[in-house]
Amino acid sequence: MIDGSGVRVILTPYDAGHRGIRMGSGPEHLLDNRLEEELRSNGREVKTVMVRPDGIPPFEVAVAFELDRLVSEEVRQAAEVGEFPLVLSGNCNTAVGTISGAGAEGLGVVWFDAHADFETPETTTTGFTDNMGLAITVGHCWNAMAASVPGFQPMPEANVLLVGTRDASQAERARLEGSEITVVGGALVRRKGLSETLGFALDTLRARVERIYVHLDLDVLDPGAVGPANEFAVPGGLVREDLEQAITMIRERFDVAAAGIASYDPTFDDEGEVLRAGLVGAKTLTAPCSPSR
Numbered sequence: 001m002i003d004g005s006g007v008r009v010i011l012t013p014y015d016a017g018h019r020g021i022r023m024g025s026g027p028e029h030l031l032d033n034r035l036e037e038e039l040r041s042n043g044r045e046v047k048t049v050m051v052r053p054d055g056i057p058p059f060e061v062a063v064a065f066e067l068d069r070l071v072s073e074e075v076r077q078a079a080e081v082g083e084f085p086l087v088l089s090g091n092c093n094t095a096v097g098t099i100s101g102a103g104a105e106g107l108g109v110v111w112f113d114a115h116a117d118f119e120t121p122e123t124t125t126t127g128f129t130d131n132m133g134l135a136i137t138v139g140h141c142w143n144a145m146a147a148s149v150p151g152f153q154p155m156p157e158a159n160v161l162l163v164g165t166r167d168a169s170q171a172e173r174a175r176l177e178g179s180e181i182t183v184v185g186g187a188l189v190r191r192k193g194l195s196e197t198l199g200f201a202l203d204t205l206r207a208r209v210e211r212i213y214v215h216l217d218l219d220v221l222d223p224g225a226v227g228p229a230n231e232f233a234v235p236g237g238l239v240r241e242d243l244e245q246a247i248t249m250i251r252e253r254f255d256v257a258a259a260g261i262a263s264y265d266p267t268f269d270d271e272g273e274v275l276r277a278g279l280v281g282a283k284t285l286t287a288p289c290s291p292s293r
């Protein structure tokens, strides 16, 4: 519930189990570029914490789930004291921790991403667990690892909207089609606009949930019109104004229980426009009063 109290920024600066490299450098880049000041300009107190896994040697998958456990605890504690949890992570699979900490009751997910993040260990050809974040969230894989995350429960597929997606493997597409996840794809948004597409999907979701975890993989942004968020950027996608509008549409309809910003590799963001969009996204997510609630 956003009530104007503090924001807890939870830094998780890891990519594939490694600290501070590639997309793992995004969280601190946001912080070094006035993220806290932007959030404070909303009139909110801001406190930043960093999660620190131990685990030497760092096994990729083990570190990913250790981060989820630590993030889940931080998110739960933040929520308990009325702070809004904003998780900045290198990889999208950190969402598993955030969602677990936010608690399953009445919770849905709006997942902004150029990619589907719906691979499993059986379908991936890269071996990158970052591509499995949504599949883990809905209980399609890594179930024993996910069970070790405090508060984890597989999210019902029907509670999930995947937005702005325009790159999915054949296996991901097939499993998405066989699932109850609603996909508001990038091309559809471009063709029909957000109100007709996301608005309709959100209205439908309202029958099922009252609270939302907003997942923002910055590569949902159009690399041509905004800039590439990382090495995996694909053409199409949202512009900054779309992102602001989409978040506002979510907040008009739901309580945002927690949010995550992920997959930002600043070395690809020559113009700093992805940074700017990320800051605007964070500010829109945490503005004290939602427009009409």
Ligand SMILES: [Mn+2]
Binding pocket: 092, 113, 115, 117, 130, 217, 263
């Ligand atoms: Mn992603």
